[in-house]
Amino acid sequence: MGKIAFIFPGQGSQTVGMGKDIAQSDANIAAVFQSADERLGFALSSLIFEGPQETLTLTYNAQPALLTTSVALLEKVKEAGIAADYVAGHSLGEYTALVAAGALSFTDAVYAVRKRGEFMEEAVPAGEGTMAAVLGMDAAALEAVTKEISEQGDPVQLANLNCPGQIVISGSKAGVEKAGKLAKERGAKRVIPLEVSGPFHSSLMKPAANKLQDVLNTIAIRDAEIPVIANVTAQPVVKKEEILRLLIEQLYSPVRWEQSVETMIDLGVDTFVEIGPGKVLSGLVKKINRNVSVYAVNNLASLQSTVAALKGE
Secondary structure (H helix, E strand, O other): OOEEEEEEOOOOOOOOOOOHHHHHHOHHHHHHHHHHHHHHOOOHHHHHHHOOHHHHOOHHHHHHHHHHHHHHHHHHHHHOOOOOOEEEEOOOHHHHHHHHOOOOOHHHHHHHHHHHHHHHHHHOOOOOEEEEEEEOOOHHHHHHHHHHHHHOOOOEEEEEEEEOOEEEEEEEHHHHHHHHHHHHHOOOOEEEEOOOOOOOOOHHHHHHHHHHHHHHOOOOOOOOOOOEEOOOOOOEEOOHHHHHHHHHHHOOOOEOHHHHHHHHHHOOEEEEEEEOOOOHHHHHHHHHOOOOEEEEEOOHHHHHHHHHHHOOO
16 A cells, blocks of 8 residues: 545635535534634634635635635544545645644644735735636746746746646736736647736735744744645655745745645655545646546545545445
């Protein structure tokens, strides 16, 4: 049997009603949602369960909502006796991975990502920055495009290296539009503007990173009990000092997801379990490597089928 990695989704996977079935079926899980409400001082759980979707999707709501739901599902996976050899998460999901690894307490993490969402929202006035997915172009060619546009005065850079032929760029509105146009001229298949409220994982997020550092300095970060594959380096990290540094850098650095998955496979992982709403990461893992097993745990039914499969029942 190879090794198991737990992977946790990022922003964009939120849906109204996520986690409701497990919260209703288990008082311990309901308590996870309740402790998030208490730490944040408002009813996050009713926003998660009842919506409305547009309020849930706001960056500073979506981030703690996804973290809370993913941690609730993680509790059920752990309860079933399934453990991970490695953990990783996409952007916001890295905080869930750190909770899974014992490096952050759940309530500290939920507070930190609420603040992270607020700072990301404040860093660039609405409408001034954006992101777009570029399909069918390799990283080096696209990096040359973004460099060219940035040097002309409109900042844009690679933000998420998700899987072969799928890279998200981020920056000023003009920078992203010009880079998208130039990428298509140079052979990109498609450029899809993303519904986001800001230029995440770009240099424009540096003001948010400075504020985030102040918040993270006030909470306890411990050495990880399970190696966490960091977004910034795509390498395992365990030491608390390094975890802190990489969480700050993560806000304005690319998410090296494709490389992170490759790293885990190189380390002997042959089974990936996505824990949290949606199936975005499961799809990316399959595009990166068709030979690994991928499971998505996003509700009670998928939890039960995944546990049965992993335990060979």
